[in-house]
Amino acid sequence: MIEVENLRKSYGPIEALRGISFKVKQSEVVGFLGPNGAGKTTTMRILTGYIHQTSGTASIAGHCVMSDTLAAQKRVGYLPESAPLYDDMYVCEYLDFVCDLRGLQGSHRKQRIEKVLESCDITSVARRRIGHLSKGFRQRVGLAQAFVHDPDIIILDEPTSGLDPNQIEDICAMIRNLGEQKTVIFSSHILAEVEATCSRVLILHKGELVADQKLGKGTGRRVVAGLQGKKSSVLKALSAMNGAAKVEALGKQRYAVAGKDPDKLPARIYQIAKDKEWALTELHIEQPSLADTFRQLTRNATASKAAQ
Numbered sequence: 001m002i003e004v005e006n007l008r009k010s011y012g013p014i015e016a017l018r019g020i021s022f023k024v025k026q027s028e029v030v031g032f033l034g035p036n037g038a039g040k041t042t043t044m045r046i047l048t049g050y051i052h053q054t055s056g057t058a059s060i061a062g063h064c065v066m067s068d069t070l071a072a073q074k075r076v077g078y079l080p081e082s083a084p085l086y087d088d089m090y091v092c093e094y095l096d097f098v099c100d101l102r103g104l105q106g107s108h109r110k111q112r113i114e115k116v117l118e119s120c121d122i123t124s125v126a127r128r129r130i131g132h133l134s135k136g137f138r139q140r141v142g143l144a145q146a147f148v149h150d151p152d153i154i155i156l157d158e159p160t161s162g163l164d165p166n167q168i169e170d171i172c173a174m175i176r177n178l179g180e181q182k183t184v185i186f187s188s189h190i191l192a193e194v195e196a197t198c199s200r201v202l203i204l205h206k207g208e209l210v211a212d213q214k215l216g217k218g219t220g221r222r223v224v225a226g227l228q229g230k231k232s233s234v235l236k237a238l239s240a241m242n243g244a245a246k247v248e249a250l251g252k253q254r255y256a257v258a259g260k261d262p263d264k265l266p267a268r269i270y271q272i273a274k275d276k277e278w279a280l281t282e283l284h285i286e287q288p289s290l291a292d293t294f295r296q297l298t299r300n301a302t303a304s305k306a307a308q
């Protein structure tokens with residue numbers, strides 16, 4: 001559905017994207033993460049044909065966004081960072097206007113407006129002025145305009161920014177529903193909401209893609225063990241253990257062991273501790289949170305920002 005290959009974008013001397021590549025399949029809900037200035041909005045603007053890349057390619061449902069922009073745009077719905085709404089318009093009037101822009105006609109148009117009013121739970125405010133709506137309802141109207149033309153791909157730039165926890169949950173539920181049939185990419189700074197909503201995350205950092213990983217139970221699990229032995233001996237024994245792919249010292253005689261089948265590792269670690277007569281102070285399987293991964297991959301950016 002989406003293919004991005006070695007995408008670069010410079011704004012004058014600023015290199016916002018430094019050659020990113022990824023593919024997104026149909027019906028995937030992908031979270032787009034990264035610190036401020038990582039290049040998320042830039043990527044989304046390129047994918048939706050609002051700006052052009054400096055080099056590289058991006059295509060939507062087989063249409064190159066640079067050379068076949070209109071065909072690509074027909075397959076995409078986009079909610080920009082701050083929803084471009086007209087405060088003086090009534091909600092239904094605005095959706096009608098968006099249908100005009102999208103070329104929707106007749107009974108199909110009426111059906112689609114009814115569908116998005118219902119899906120976004122905004123039927124009750126259809127006859128209210130957009131300028132009089134709360135932020136949560138404005139965001140729902142923004143979401144409604146993004147898929148009123150029934151696109152295959154929906155791109156949402158921080159759709160929950162500034163919303164209260166209830167509204168965030170409602171918008172995430174809408175995104176999950178959309179993701180049952182559509183391909184959705186959405187950016188966010190709230191990691192818990194991404195974990196609860198997405199099947200996969202892409203993490204950008206200083207214009208580079210630093211992680212592309214599936215989410216869900218079982219991904220990235222590792223065994224944490226506390227072993228009171230000489231560090232070099234423990235590292236050697238754990239590394240030589242059957243099934244251990246990566247061994248890391250966590251400090252204070254704690255170690256993390258990753259491998260293909262983490263469920264089998266604790267018994268082996270227990271045996272090693274017994275054979276070597278090392279006290280075993282801790283032994284459990286750990287699922288690193290998205291927050292841990294994010295911090296680890298983008299730590300430099302955060303540190304340099306903090307120093308500014």
Ligand SMILES: Nc1ncnc2c1ncn2[C@@H]1O[C@H](COP(=O)(O)OP(=O)(O)OP(=O)(O)O)[C@@H](O)[C@H]1O
Pocket residue numbers: 011014015016034035036037038039040041042043
């Ligand atoms: N129109 C522009 N002109 C010049 N520089 C720009 C422009 N738009 C973005 N940039 C720069 O490009 C880089 C990437 O910006 P971008 O808005 O894509 O980041 P982002 O990941 O969306 O950040 P945020 O989380 O703050 O929304 C930043 O350094 C930003 O200052």
Ligand SMILES: [Mg+2]
Pocket residue numbers: 040041042081157
């Ligand atoms: Mg942004």
